[in-house]
Amino acid sequence: MLIIFLLTILISALSFAVQGRRRDYAMASSGIFLILTVIYSILRFHSGYTGGIISQETFNIASSIGIVFSTGVSGFSDALLILSAIVIFLSVLITEKGKYGESLYSYILITEAGLFGILLSRDFLFFYIFWEVVLIPVYFIVAQYGGPNKDSVSLKFFVYTHIGSVFLLLSIFTVYTFHYEATHVFTFEMSQLMVNTYFSQIPAFWMYFAMFGFLLAFLVKMPSFPVHSWLPDTYESAPYPGTVILAGGLSIMGGYGLFGILMPVYKSMGTGVMDLLMALGIISLVYFSLSAMMQQSLKRMMAFASAAAMGFVTLSFGAGLVESGYSASLELAGGMFQIIAHGLIMALIFSALFYISRSTGHESTHSLGGIFREAPILSSFLLAGLLASLGLPGLAGFIGEFSILVGVFGAIGWLILIVIFAMIVTASYHIWAAQKSLYGPYNEKLGAIHDADRATTVKLMGMLIVIFVLGVVPNLIYGILITYVGGII
């Protein structure tokens, strides 16, 4: 996997040298990365995975002060690696020839390298570096190719998430320093720092200081209420390939932070923090669902829907860790599954929306209308995405939400009614959106519109098949996730 990662860095750096055919270059290389990642996963995770981190490698850079580059893959990060490879590949696929400048493709490839770096790094220094590196190309995607208000929106996006990141940095320093005081060894290794035996020894004030730094950084990325306000603006202003990356690729960062980084030290956190996370999860869920219902623009609505779906993830993390036994692992695995399913579904929705808005020139519910008559294929894909997003059984979205819902009852009791209320709201605005924009009388003002051509159909179909397969055979990754959870709790 390390080789694949180094390849992504090399390829993304070389992409600046490619003139003229950079789209083909990006498409080929991201396709190859996808294939390589899948092959790697089949080889390493097909059988014999028993939890924890595999394929570990370490490079000493300045080991006397703890600067080493250490890598490794867990079951969870492997699933996210595949997800981000898929999403990046899709985002390159849906770009049109010649519409965007050449730099867009370089930015996309750098994003891929950064995401891989985050998921692979097992030491905090390089984790942080990649965490920040991902921001820069995405910032440029929004700032250079974005829609209206791109200047202020891209700046807001960057500063918001950067403030989250600097608190991450502070937390890293804190655990690093106390580790030195305790053992007189400088290290950034997560395997040393993020273990209960060490983490619980940190003086209480500093432990909570570090923990809230981590949580803030991850919740901003998630995004969770009340640090979400960058999200709808950024999703709306970004060009569609950028939105696909944001929704499918970048949203995993917060989830990975919680489940991949913080989970091993959950015992030190105490139930108060978990209660807080559960509360934030539920509030996000309800608040974002209600906000989404108010939106006219489909793109903005889906941005809120995406945030609401991540509320489930926060909720499952908090609830899963206060419980124990079967329901806990069900929930945690469900939360991780939700991250993956959400990434895939949002990528499908935004891609379908992209084609619709390209052929009609509109993306708000009231200026569309009845386009199923003219563009049945595109409409069906959007509908499929929406259904998956609201959690229709048989599609990937259902598995995550269902297992979270089953598990969470033990933790929050009858508060689950609020969650169910939010799910009803979610379902209703999804259906309304579909009804208003796809069905009903055709809005004649739109004139004749093109339906998807064959290439588009293939792209979206591929995505839908993945979602469908995961919905029917969730065990493809569910098993690995359960094993991963089992290795920790």
Place this chain on the structure above:
Amino acid sequence: MSGITTGGLTVLGYFSPLIFLGIVGFAILGLSILKTSKKALSWITFASLGISAIWLYLIFPNGTSVFDGTIVFNQFGLYFAIVMIISAMFITYPSIYGLKAKSEIFYATLLFVTIGMVVAAFSYNLITLFIAFESVSIGTYVLASFGKNKRNLEGTVKYFFTGTIATAFILFGASFFYIDTHTFNLAVLTASTPSPELTIALIFLIVGFGFKLAIFPMHQWAIDTYDGTENSVSAFLSAGSKVLAFVVVLKMFLVGFSSDLHEVYYLFAVLAILTMTYGNVSALSQNNMKRLLAYSSVAQAGYLILVLAVVGSVGNTNSPVAAVAVAAGMFYAIAYIFMKGGAFITMNTVKGDNLQVSDLSGLAKKAPGVAVGFSIMLLALAGIPLTGGFFAKYLLFLSLIEGGLWWLAVIAILNSAISVFYYFRIILYMFGKDPQKDDIFNLENSFKIPVYVSAFLTVAISVLVIWFPTMIGIAPGLFR
């Protein structure tokens, strides 16, 4: 004079790289008779600076102390000497553009200034430190006045007057220092006990050197001067001359006042917070490009003096945390030269003076390489990873946390988050907007290459982090 342990000629040998620089300086003045082109002069200067740096490194009498401890040759001094020589080398080529006449005086002065810098890096005596510092100041007054327009003149005059006032403050502080301790030798002073005289000396010296370092509230000259002078001179003033002030301040307050570190801590913690915040907040609303960079360099000075706050709060110069903090400052200094100097030099690619941020619109379309290079430097100044600036800030904040000053680290980090706003605004203009006028950029190779070089060095400097443990090893050299 019992302290002189080596023969006169040997000692003279130690100074041979400096003597060499001086001779070259006079030779350059002589060359004016031959009407040598300024390009040739710049290469001569560049080569002689390079030679003297290597020479200094080769003959370096590590650990020797001459003139009764007045000059101590240690690796800490060597590091900063070489860094400052590099900062001078860095502007030799780009400065050709700004020189209309009398270029030999410019280059000769640059060499003389460098001599002063190197002496300051090694001296541990208030008087030699002062003289070296003053020789640099006088030289930079000359450098700053190169150019004929009104803004230039205004900047130079402000620089000169505030510089003179600062000198008075330094001398006043130094005299109180002497009253209390009966010596000018900094290293000997470690034994003295805190007293009112020492506190007065401390405050006056901070004000005096604070002018040179351009820390709040002694920064106002810097904005006008950096704005008014030639780009390459601004680069030198804000990079080389600031690093010099930083070294001197480190020696002055951490060695000279090592008995009084608590007050050093309080004063510098407060000054650092004010400087960072003031610099960053003022830069937010600036539209003038060079003033923006000037405010950002005020903010950077605020980060630099965090080192003194850390060492001051630890209170023990032998502790490993103090070494880490000083080493972080060392790393910051070299990264700073390339990112800040490079940013000022990049301004050469835009025609005319009184540049606005909006003048950079569309640079990415006209010259993608320059825009990317400049963005790299801005990202480094903002402390974004993969650049030298990231590791510089990172190590600095790390030392803050290790010193237990987490609240100061929070303030510093929030400040660096604020700074993202104005650095990214420039990037937005370069990449997101169309050019306002045609023919506003100087895009010959001679303007582009310095940008590429500084961008490359800004990134490449992050490799130095491998030697950070070595830097921690030589950092305690400061204290003895």
